[in-house]
Amino acid sequence: MDIRLVNLTKVFADKDSEVRAVDNLDTVIPSGKLIGLLGPSGCGKSTTLYMIAGLLNPTEGQIFFGNADVTQLPPEKRGIGLVFQNYALYPHMTVKQNILFPLQNLKVPKAEALQRAQKVADLVAIGSLMNRKPKQLSGGQQQRVAIARALVKNPDVLLLDEPLSNLDARLRLQTREEIKRIQRETGITTIFVTHDQEEAMSISDEIIVMKDGVAQQKGAPQEVYNNPVNLFVAKFLGTPPINVFKGYIKDGGVYIGEDRILETELPEQEVTIGIRPEGFEVNEDGTGDFTFKIKLVEYIGRDKSVVAENEYCESPTFRFIVDADIKNIVDGRVIKAKIKPHKCFIFDKLTEKRLQ
């Protein structure tokens, strides 16, 4: 079932201020896909999720599940499962009781309820932990119980609020694959909220990048990465992050300082230039268009991660990645590199919109 958000707006107001947490969000979430709502803290992604869940009432706008307007429906009538950031497992109930609770509320007959609980517990691989209390489980296991509890009533939509943020790094990798697998097996429309771009990019079918309550861009992760619509999206996606330089356009060329790094058809103006870390091409003979000084070289197996300096960079240093075989990269040396055009984005200096 697809989800349509129409002009969805949430304003939190108190006596002297009001915050537009979500501002005119207008988007369609396709059926049966795993969608990542991505953005920094305070961008309105969790608010959006809670409005879809029905725990928050939108100030304006509508939410459609399929063709049904659910904007005014209470959470329990929407057919959703929600996994909270800290799981909110009932501490006094066993795993089994936690998973059975939604079914008991639906007055599912006991035998059927037990069967469904066991089935969903097996799906998330906690079938053997049914008689434990949440406190006796690890973070990853609690997470699975929370997912099982959300899935047991066969919801049309599964919502996950920062599902991986309470797990340690190794579990995080494992769990995100697990979420992807569960989503594939159940084919349920899933929305998950995260501030971790790597997490979102690795498992989402599509991501929606948000900032200050406004959706910036929506699309397949690689598509958004390759074609960011503005500087914010370009900066938010990618590790190491994109390198940002002050530059200008003159005589059909893009300049950083004195270096003409690319050709362009844009009119003359001052611009902001973003270059992905993998967009630098260093030749053995040290020829190229862009000059910089190498500060530090880190070997990370297959690649070299290079910290370098250029006076037009927005930050004191920038970082790029090249093949480990390239030999003339040595600390302290000033060298030149070619810039790969498709890894280099040019943004308007004021609006930060993508120009090329």
Add this chain to the structure above:
Amino acid sequence: MEVGKKQYKAWLYLAPTLILLIIFTIYPLINTFIIAFKENYNYLNIGYGKGPDSTEYEFSSWGLANFKAIFTKGDFLQYLKTTMIIVFVSVPISVVLSLIIAIALNSIKALQKFYQTVFFMPYVTNTIAIGMVFSVMFATHGGLINNLIKVFGGQPQNWLGGDLMDSAGNSLYPSYWKSMLVLLTYITWNALPFKILILLSGLQSIDKQYYQAAQIDGANKMRIALRITVPLLSPQIAYLTITSFIGAFKEYSSVVAIFGNQAGPKGYRRQMATVVWYVYDRMKTSDMTKGMGYAAAAAVVLFVIIMFFTAINSWVSNKRVHY
């Protein structure tokens, strides 16, 4: 050495409290047990030892004579029954009522602080003063309750003694259960504020997310209260149940507050007497050579009963409470 020094310091700081505790709590506690087993104990002759005549000796013999006496002579069993009724009616009712009121208070937004204050007022008001207000409310002539009964066309009742006749000219007397109703109403009402306060603070410390989760899980209000709120409040509920059980077994001041030290309506002395009332009464008013021993024996009996029910309470809460 270092540890020994620190311990010495700790004992020094504890000393004032410990000395007072030993003199005024631990010694009397032990002594009560000892006195309870001394027949014909006379505290004016302390130190004169055992002898045949308690006008000259401290006591006449060791044994269970005091216990035998309180269970066979006088109305101790009746007082025990009254105490038990108070415990097993007022404690469950006040715990359940305060739970309902606390949940209701916690769910309203407007005027919550105001109502909290209102419900807490009886706690800071003097027990005796409230008792007197109750005795005015339940007064046979001109009392609020009887006036209300009249307004609704009922027959006024003789709650607290005095002369009263029904329309047929028969005299109405204050019965045991009528007095009990007044007493239980007072005790329950008086017990509410503290319980509400404890439960309300417990409620406010429950993570809101459990309620959101329960809402998503489709639980209605009743199920949320019974399956989420009550279990999560169980530490507070267990604490209140245990302490109010103990408190209710020791009930005394409420009886005096409503009925005065006669412990009953006018002309019905001791109708509402409790075990602790009996202990006081024996100590103060009966004859020198028996009273103290009986009082001690009654106190020991009460101690054992309280121990027994507290043990049951904590056994139940160990199984049922989710910390």
